[in-house]
Amino acid sequence: MPPKKQEKLEFSGILDIRQAEDLHNTFGNLKDGKTNIVLDFSKVDDIDFAVIQMIFSFSNHLAEKKRQLILKSVNEKVSGRFNLCDCKSLLQEN
Amino acid sequence: MMNQFKETFKEEAYELLGNLEDLLMELEDNPDNPDSISAVFRAIHTIKGSASMFDFEGIASFTHVVESVLDGVREGSVKVSKELIDLTLISRDHILAMLNAESDSTPEFEAESADIISRMKILTGEEAEDSASSGTKASETEKEEEAVEKTFRIQFKPDENLFLSGTNPLLLLNELEEMGEYACICHNESIPDFEVFNPEVCYVSWDIYLTTKKTINEVKDVFIFLDSRSEIDVSVISDWQNVLSSDESRKLGEILIDKGLIQASQLEDILNSRKKIGELLVEQGIVQESDVKSALEEQKISNSIKQNLNTGSAATIRVQSAKLDSLVDTVGELVTAQARLNQLALQAKSSSLMSLAEQIERLTADLRDNTMSLRMVPIGTTFSRFKRLVRDLSSSLDKNIQLITKGGDTELDKNVIEKLNDPLVHVIRNSIDHGIESSESRREKGKDEMGTITLDAHYTGANVQLQIRDDGQGLNKEAILKKAVEREIVSPDAQLSDEEIYNLIFMPGFSTAQSVTSVSGRGVGMDVVRKQIDALNGSIHIKSEEGVGTEFSFHLPFTLAIIEGLLVRINDEKYVFPLSMVQACMELTREERTSHGKKRLVEYRESVIPYIRLREIFTEESDLPDREHLVIIQTETSITGFVVDEVIGDHQTVIKNMGKLYKDIHYITGATILGDGSVALILDVNRISALAKVEEAGE
Numbered sequence: 001m002p003p004k005k006q007e008k009l010e011f012s013g014i015l016d017i018r019q020a021e022d023l024h025n026t027f028g029n030l031k032d033g034k035t036n037i038v039l040d041f042s043k044v045d046d047i048d049f050a051v052i053q054m055i056f057s058f059s060n061h062l063a064e065k066k067r068q069l070i071l072k073s074v075n076e077k078v079s080g081r082f083n084l085c086d087c088k089s090l091l092q093e094n
Numbered sequence: 095m096m097n098q099f100k101e102t103f104k105e106e107a108y109e110l111l112g113n114l115e116d117l118l119m120e121l122e123d124n125p126d127n128p129d130s131i132s133a134v135f136r137a138i139h140t141i142k143g144s145a146s147m148f149d150f151e152g153i154a155s156f157t158h159v160v161e162s163v164l165d166g167v168r169e170g171s172v173k174v175s176k177e178l179i180d181l182t183l184i185s186r187d188h189i190l191a192m193l194n195a196e197s198d199s200t201p202e203f204e205a206e207s208a209d210i211i212s213r214m215k216i217l218t219g220e221e222a223e224d225s226a227s228s229g230t231k232a233s234e235t236e237k238e239e240e241a242v243e244k245t246f247r248i249q250f251k252p253d254e255n256l257f258l259s260g261t262n263p264l265l266l267l268n269e270l271e272e273m274g275e276y277a278c279i280c281h282n283e284s285i286p287d288f289e290v291f292n293p294e295v296c297y298v299s300w301d302i303y304l305t306t307k308k309t310i311n312e313v314k315d316v317f318i319f320l321d322s323r324s325e326i327d328v329s330v331i332s333d334w335q336n337v338l339s340s341d342e343s344r345k346l347g348e349i350l351i352d353k354g355l356i357q358a359s360q361l362e363d364i365l366n367s368r369k370k371i372g373e374l375l376v377e378q379g380i381v382q383e384s385d386v387k388s389a390l391e392e393q394k395i396s397n398s399i400k401q402n403l404n405t406g407s408a409a410t411i412r413v414q415s416a417k418l419d420s421l422v423d424t425v426g427e428l429v430t431a432q433a434r435l436n437q438l439a440l441q442a443k444s445s446s447l448m449s450l451a452e453q454i455e456r457l458t459a460d461l462r463d464n465t466m467s468l469r470m471v472p473i474g475t476t477f478s479r480f481k482r483l484v485r486d487l488s489s490s491l492d493k494n495i496q497l498i499t500k501g502g503d504t505e506l507d508k509n510v511i512e513k514l515n516d517p518l519v520h521v522i523r524n525s526i527d528h529g530i531e532s533s534e535s536r537r538e539k540g541k542d543e544m545g546t547i548t549l550d551a552h553y554t555g556a557n558v559q560l561q562i563r564d565d566g567q568g569l570n571k572e573a574i575l576k577k578a579v580e581r582e583i584v585s586p587d588a589q590l591s592d593e594e595i596y597n598l599i600f601m602p603g604f605s606t607a608q609s610v611t612s613v614s615g616r617g618v619g620m621d622v623v624r625k626q627i628d629a630l631n632g633s634i635h636i637k638s639e640e641g642v643g644t645e646f647s648f649h650l651p652f653t654l655a656i657i658e659g660l661l662v663r664i665n666d667e668k669y670v671f672p673l674s675m676v677q678a679c680m681e682l683t684r685e686e687r688t689s690h691g692k693k694r695l696v697e698y699r700e701s702v703i704p705y706i707r708l709r710e711i712f713t714e715e716s717d718l719p720d721r722e723h724l725v726i727i728q729t730e731t732s733i734t735g736f737v738v739d740e741v742i743g744d745h746q747t748v749i750k751n752m753g754k755l756y757k758d759i760h761y762i763t764g765a766t767i768l769g770d771g772s773v774a775l776i777l778d779v780n781r782i783s784a785l786a787k788v789e790e791a792g793e
Contacts, residue, residue, distance in 0.1 A: 016262070017099075017257050017260075017262075017293075017294075020257075020293035020294065021293055021294075023293070024291070024293040027288065028288075031288055031289075048262040048264060049262055049263050049264045049296070050257045050262070050293060050294075050296070052264075053282075053285060053296070053297060053298060054291065054293050056282060056285055057285050057286065057287065057288045057291040058288050058291075060285070060287065060288070061287055061288035061289070064287075081264055084264055084267045084268060084271060084278065085263070085264060085267055085278065085280055085298075085300070086278045086279055086280035086300070087280060087282070
């Protein structure tokens with residue numbers, strides 16, 4: 001089967017509860033498509049658990065529709081945050 | 095959203111700083127009480143943690159130092175002394191000032207912080223700020239070396255609203271991770287599908303396994319500033335030193351589980367298949383079956399109480415007071431509209447409309463009572479502020495004074511309580527400055543060297559009585575009278591009762607103080623006290639005995655918003671009495687009017703009381719009706735009859751202020767709107783009763 005098309009989202013700065021609502025809307029607009037979603041974290045400095053939890057929910061939602069959520073270029077600090085709360089499975093790049 | 099979080103932090107910090115003042119007073123009284131020490135530490139620790147989270151760097155770095163000192167108190171290396179309490183109170187004020195300012199990191203604040211910190215260093219005899227990195231650190235390291243390594247199981251189930259309080263659980267996990275060997279299991283099964291996902295809800299919980307030399311309290315302290323709705327359970331799952339040194343042999347099941355040979359659930363199944371302890375004890379004749387039943391019931395009740403307590407602690411929410419005020423205003427409008435509906439239903443003579451109006455009236459009354467109860471707060475919150483006032487002022491005047499509070503759980507409308515602060519400050523200051531003598535003077539008089547001020551609140555009918563008593567030298571009647579004559583307030587030959595003499599101190603600019611101090615004695619104060627209590631529709635009474643002490647009694651209504659009233663008519667105008675003060679209504683016949691000659695007296699319940707005709711006060715010029723009605727009013731000091739044309743009935747009275755234009759109108763405290771849209775005036779019964787007493791004396 002040919003690989004699915006990807007849509008890429010680029011984030012920057014600190015992703016935390018302040019952006020949670022905007023991110024929720026952004027993900028909400030993508031939830032019914034057919035592409036995989038790539039989140040480019042190369043410019044993300046830090047992340048809080050409210051956002052990690054949302055990514056988890058969004059990732060599960062896509063997986064049920066045979067789509068994938070891919071986190072790319074996650075720096076060490078942000079990666080440490082995912083490990084800290086036992087959500088490292090989200091970081092497995094495809 | 096960050097601003098919202100910062101505001102939430104500020105609200106919580108104000109509350110914590112308010113509590114901190116009380117806690118420090120308690121700690122000063124009980125310097126060895128570990129609960130008091132922990133409570134003070136927790137308050138500062140919470141402020142520090144939250145300040146750091148919300149970028150209040152000035153507050154965070156300063157409270158870090160205070161926390162280090164308090165940690166020393168907790169560990170016993172720093173003693174609780176008056177100087178320490180003083181400095182901690184100063185620190186508390188400093189944090190409050192930083193919190194109130196636009197920025198908490200100005201050069202002025204930094205200088206003030208540095209000054210307080212250096213005083214703390216001198217006081218504790220160590221470098222408090224550096225304690226985390228140098229001297230104390232060394233002893234901590236030694237302690238850690240001696241400490242036993244333990245593995246903790248930490249079950250952390252955050253409240254689902256955790257994010258709304260601005261808490262990021264990752265910071266807590268990070269703090270734990272830095273304590274030792276850390277493993278974390280996330281229970282994420284509750285995270286819902288994205289379709290129904292709410293980004294503001296925290297759905298997960300964690301089991302964390304932490305192996306560290308830290309104590310269980312240090313581990314628990316990580317969660318110290320989480321509210322009670324988050325569930326945190328910290329338990330030691332292995333304590334090897336204890337295991338090795340323990341006299342008790344380990345249970346077989348525990349060893350098998352530790353070795354991984356059986357699961358805990360398998361052991362539980364096996365244990366459940368055995369007979370229960372109660373059954374075995376009954377079988378062996380050690381206890382009766384009824385004893386077991388009783389013990390089981392006790393267990394059930396105690397579990398139920400625990401469960402209720404847990405539910406209770408979670409069943410509170412924080413609401414902005416402006417929203418409550420708005421709700422009360424709206425309910426006031428609803429009460430007025432409901433009165434209008436009643437009127438229309440009566441006019442329409444429609445039974446179904448009347449029935450509906452009655453139903454709405456009942457619902458409105460419930461809503462009104464519930465809404466008013468939301469604004470009722472215990473007066474103890476105000477009392478506690480005065481502990482600091484008494485402590486600081488008595489210290490500055492070199493007097494030894496304690497404050498005793500009683501009836502702190504007596505509830506009043508928060509708006510009444512807020513307006514009570516200034517009058518109370520004035521009276522307490524006067525007691526400290528002029529009332530209570532110096533220790534030497536008290537000793538000479540054979541009194542206890544420690545002076546006492548008592549704040550005592552209690553319900554009296556539908557009002558609240560607040561008494562401020564001191565055991566000082568009492569009011570000097572001669573000095574007050576002399577001053578009043580000098581100022582031509584009273585004539586030299588005036589015959590005044592004790593209370594009338596005492597009431598002279600409420601005259602503007604009146605003071606008998608020999609010297610003006612920074613505390614009191616300028617004669618601006620007591621007249622303001624009277625005005626402020628009047629504005630609350632309350633009254634003040636003074637009792638005093640020379641050499642023994644003075645008592646000020648404030649009589650206050652519960653609320654200034656909606657009251658039960660008695661609606662009456664005089665000619666075409668309507669007036670309202672506060673129903674709580676009405677004792678009875680009766681007819682005043684022509685015969686009774688003349689039964690005591692010219693004296694306006696009437697017999698009531700085997701005594702004779704004065705009465706006053708309201709139409710004369712409000713200059714209603716018309717002939718007296720054949721039948722008049724008497725409303726008997728009980729004030730704090732007297733019973734008086736008020737003559738009206740007609741008693742209409744009870745009325746839910748939404749109190750409206752009269753505005754500044756009417757501020758000089760006597761005998762009226764406010765107005766209310768009736769169902770037909772007309773206005774009824776609310777009577778100041780205390781003042782009118784006083785008028786009746788004067789008339790009675792004059793006759």
